[in-house]
Amino acid sequence: MRSSHYYDGFNNANVRSMTVDELKNVSFQNTTPITFNVFIHDLNNQTLNECDYLHGIKYLNEQFNQFHFYFKYIGHDHDSDTNNSIPNVLNVYLINNSGGQAIGPDNIRIGQICFDEDSPFIHTSTIAHEFGHIFGINHTFLGTGSNQGNLNTSITNPCYHIPQDWAYFPNFSSNSENVTRDPSDPNYNADSKGDFIADTPATQRIPNVCPDSNTSYIFVYIPEVVDQVGEPYVDPFNIVTKNFMSYVPFRNQFTIGQGVRMRQIVPNNPYIQPYLSDIKELYKPYDHRIGTPNSNTTPIISAVEAPDKPGYVDVKRPTNEYCVFQPGYTYRIFTINSGNYTTGDVVNPNDATLRDTHYPDNSSCPVRVSGIVFGVQIPEISGDIIMYDYRDTNSTASPYTITREPVITTDIHTTNTPGAPNGVDTTLNQQQSADPNLINNLENHKYHTIKKTTETGVQIQKTIYKQ
């Protein structure tokens, strides 16, 4: 299977699972948020961009937010080695295959393809699988291998509707989990064997499953395939086949018991504690940029021919300031005209001095907010507004930025007298526009109106009389 490696550093039989019935009553609604910063090291440096990394983080949030685990993208690099981890941050290394490896919180290796939005689901689920390991949950089949063997009585395969005379049989160890979920049964060991989690059914490394469609697998019940006390494996709700911690394709679920276990382990384990961050991190833009105006929308202060480079125009635009948030949440962005807020304050959302704008997220790319953001509310998480002040009072950044843009078209209108109704029109391409002898080659004793258009549509125009 693609997820070929597991990390079991947190497995601790002393942390006992609740029973299946107890787990059904668990709610995570009022639990403390658990937050991590995540940094992406892209070892491939070729095909992915920030949108892909953000998609992976968004996917992680979609799977883990139900347990009040939150992930904040803080940046990426294009690294060539796997030992440049940033301290106190979950470091994800994108490797050049489709598998995953959870070595530790500072070294989570995920196949690059998993971050590609169009990949089959198995790839993307690898992200959730490996992070599950980091937070202390293990494979659903832990402690039980599988061997292929013949059946005494053939079954009818429910997917192909044909007789099947073979199956995978469990290969037991001292850590194998029994089928019973009745805590009063002397064979009950679901809380201390296998994955130590009661609401993931006992299973083996390769469960007997078949493809129900091209997006799901179903469990195949075979009476002869039994646990070590003779009870047949069951999974009537296909919990194992859908579970992130199985090796079955098309995984898309954690169980309540897995969430409980991750929340038991993560806040209390000294190994993971240094990696916890504050929930306020999630409210901060992951990037705040000054001086990079958008060439297509920012107003132009001036545009002149580049003095030292024919065929180019120097375009001056006011610097832009904007904040960039990761996708996956609805942001309510607040600005204030006046007030005494201090960075990091949590304020009452009814405060009248706040002005707000909604930025609902409906894309997999960054949520960009122009201007200065003072406060952020994420309604999905809480009613709190976290106040920040991104005004950079010490900034020495120039109030404008000059970009040098190539001229792609030069239109020349030639007449005998200025503004005469008849004339000759000539259009030059980009290469011709860059000719240093352009003016010299124009016809003498004529008026020439020269209009240059750059790649972003900026136009400059002048009229000359050629002696």
Ligand SMILES: [Zn+2]
């Ligand atoms: Zn694994």
